[in-house]
Amino acid sequence: MASLPKEPPEDARKQSFWMPGNYVRTVHRTERSFQACNDIVACFMERAKVEKQYAQQLSQWSSKWKSIVDSRPLYGSLMRAWQCFFTSTERLSALHSSISQSLTSEEGVRVKTWQKETFPKKIFCGFRESYDTNTSFSRAQKPWSKKLMKLEKVRVAYHKVCQREQAALEKEKQANENSEMSQEKKQKMTEAREKATEEKEMARDKYEKILEDVSTYTPRYMEEMEAIFEESQEEERKRISFLKQVFLSIHRHLDVTNNESVKAVYSELHQTLMAIDEQDDLKWWKNNHGPGMPTDWPKIEEWVPPVKKLKRKKRDQKGKESRPCAFLSLFSAKGPEQFADIELTMN
Template identity: 65%
Template structure:
């Protein structure tokens, strides 16, 4: 048995003297406003005070809050599970969009920094897809599980339905209202008897007044009517005294009743406060997961995209085109050649030497004009691949091939292949 229940069995909740004085003062000031006025007719419409918390049975809405909160938890989990599906579908669509366009973009006629800018949109979509997938997981596995766990720990279901928490509150209110309801019933009975006697006396007075002014009514009959009126008047006074006594008893008990009801109500309020506090933190956690505007990863994605777009340089791109497909390309201008024995073999060797020289010339031109910075870490998988860390700078010596690979040379002279979309032009 809880402390509140023991106090109720003992007759009163453990409240201090100041609380009792406040309750007494409230009753005196309001005249116990929960009671209907004495002059209200029996067949009058139900008074607005009948809806008051203080009237018997009107506490059930407060008790029902426990079941409502349990159902609200179910609705919250279902609501944000649906939002998680939206996040998952969005991540999936971003990834599909990026995969669809990547081969087309890589094979587009654009080149240089303009091509890298277009490719950066696709890589940004991939990173945003991963981010929204993580939002989906957080909503389901973190926020949803958190609410479910709290719900299981907070609400204890009974075997035949309902919750132990709501039953405890309902039992407390019922115990507090039981003696009050008896007194109200007794008061209603006394008031009804008093009003009935008043109506009877009023009817006899009207008969007496009519008889006194009517010469057709005999003196003897007028005397009998007068005697009836006097008896009714005495009976009314007796019933009135009984009614006032019961009313005084109800008024005297009201402060104690109010204290006990407020004690149980405060207990219910504390449980509701804990529920509200938890759900507030749950909503804040959901907000933190959904608010991608404050996510550092999102900021990094769009900052990188912005920097890539700002790095579009028409002069660098035009210089690359000139050196790769224009007048800057090396060539072997025709020269007079005399015939010598073994010329065919010498010619093949010389051709190889010229090609090697042309490759060196082309590479030197690119070394002088294309310096790149690594966007991500890369560990070479083959012996002919370069390895580097994000932020490291080196020289791009050959342009991207059809497979998306470039050739580069680090400051130490190490040469090798690397993925083109892992770097950007400095």
């Protein structure tokens, strides 16, 4: 999960996993894997936002041009084909909106939930896996590191006596070549060289013994370190396997080329476009706006006398005759006896 180095390190031996402290790269891999999960979620949440914005832009484009096209002078199958682009776009807008929703509510939540389960933390110690792995590596490496430090000390000591021996050899050689130097001094040079050689042999014997001790312990050290490393590898394998499935799932959401709904949209659009028939459109125009339109050609029209209308006065008089007299209505309502009283009053 952690990025691989672009170039090999300058000193491979010092960078080796087996050298003291170099296991920390494996320990830190857990933390980096956790951060990688955060980056993956952030990455595809941003992609979900892009999908949502694209869906909105498709819908806005469709609404804008649909109203414009409806007012344009196209007609027939050509108009239907143009309008089909907008219905197809609305369906695609809904599809990309669903992709955005899937990336957010499915994949994002899925990874976050998995993170909580896979990366438990230890109070004041960071991730539990990192803490346990670091502790195990440290315990396994501690005895070997002590032996290695001891070996390094005797190595340095051995190299120093080698240098002293080399210096003694050069002085002895120069003394032997100097004819003016006394034999006594030459003898001292020889004795100094012999002493340096003896010290070198003793240092080498000690060096070899310590090295043998380190070499004897190395297989056990390697076995313990590899066992811990393989445990870490297994955890990383699970993480890689999970994220592989996440990536495949995201791919299924984003791969519109294999989406049956998209195929149906473009198939229907293609059928509508192929249904454009210039002959039918021209025929429709001819029948609705051209020579095919029905018309009444000029011909003799017989005169028909207009219907006479009654004059207003006659209509009013006729209306009055048809209405009962108010006096008679009153007589009818009050009766003859009451009518006599009214007549007396009038006189």
